[in-house]
Amino acid sequence: MSEASPERIWTHQDPDYLPPEIDTSKPSIARVYDAFLGGKDNFAVDRAIAMEGMKHFPDGGGGARNNRAMLFRGVKYMTEQGIDQFLDVGSGLPTMDNTHSVAQRVNPDARVVYVDNDPIVLAHARALLQTNDNTRVITADLREPEAIFHHPKVEGFLDFSRPIGLLLVAVVHHLGDDEGPAELVDVYKSRLASGSYLQLTHFCSCAPEVRALEGVLLSMLGTGRARDLKEITRFFDGLELVEPGVVHLPEWRPDEPVKLPLDLAGNCIAGGVARKP
Ligand code: SAM
Known part of the structure; x- marks a missing residue:
């Protein structure tokens, strides 16, 4: 492995370089998710969790x-409604398509800020x-919304007096009940201007196999909780849900007819999009 140098930027053209802040001995949520997606930006310690998870939850990464x-259908929808700025919290590693590419295909001037607590995402x-x-x-x-709203790269770049698209996609399930996830989401909602949107998705306990996957994630990664549809719907309190409401993800405004009943991958995550009145 090459010696770390702060001047170097990690790219696929420079695959041997690893930024010094990346610890490959401990699993990372972002990298485990990348492994589930079949990506290349993960290490053995991350793949071990994805493989154990797949033993209990054989959806082939479909969830x-x-x-x-x-996520992309929601961003496209919001951009088509006129939203031209997005705050994507818990954005994860960039993959083949990303929030900014989807939004900027509809509106090239759309602004996006990605936020993640894993330094590998920034790198x-x-x-x-x-x-x-x-x-x-x-x-x-x-968990520190004020640090995000007042971050020097956010303030002045996103205008919180105007409508914004807030993405909390597959991230709130990484908060424990003792961290008050609903109250935290309420703080974010209170900061949004009228006409803003929230898109939120969350592990859903609707299928029994999800509990087995949850067990693997909690024991090996220390995080990843399933909640039921009522609890997930609670995150949207005070907002107007866009049709069809909070549903299993394949059923949210699909581009093509959905095959019912949903399979394991279809049942494991639920979510929706809602507008602040
Ligand atoms: N939002 C992306 C998506 O849905 O494709 C990525 C979801 S991935 C399952 C969850 C991401 O949330 C990871 O990149 C992880 O590092 C990040 N994350 C987890 N807890 C976080 C926290 N407390 N603050 C910021 N990011 C967090």
Whole structure:
């Protein structure tokens, strides 16, 4: 492995370089998710969790792919409603398509800030975004909303007096009940201007196999809780749910007819999009 140098940026063209802040001995949520998606930006310690998870939850990564697909349908929808700025908290590693590419296909001037508490996301996204002036990435924690709203790269770049698209996609299930996830989401909602949207997805306890996957994630990764549809719907309190409401992800405004009943991958995550009145 090459020696770390702060001047170097991690890119796929420079695959041997690893930024010094990346610890490959401990699993990372972002990298485990990348392994579920079949990506290449993960290490043995992450793949071990994905493989154990797949033993108990053999969906072939379909749940993660459904989540990504619904994320993009939601971003496209919000951009078509006129939303031109997005705060994507718990954004994960960039993959083949990303929030900014979807939004900027509809509106090239749409601004996006990616937020993740895993430094690997910043290291990776920096290279991708070098030439995109309308997209930024910061390292910050979902649990500290004020640090995000007042971050120097966010303040003045996103205008919180205007409608915004807030993405909390597959991230709130990484908060424990003792961390008050619903109250935390309420703080974010209270900061949104009228006409803003929240898109949120969450592991759903609707299928019994999800509990087995939850057990693997909690024991090996220390995080990843399933909640039921009522609890997930609670996150949208005070907002107007966009049709069809809070549903299993393949059923949220699908581009093509959905095959029912949903399979394991279809049942494991639920979510929706809602507008602040
Ligand atoms: N939102 C992306 C998606 O749905 O495709 C990525 C979801 S991935 C399952 C969850 C991401 O949330 C990971 O990248 C992880 O590092 C990040 N994350 C987890 N807890 C966080 C926290 N407290 N603050 C910020 N990011 C967090």
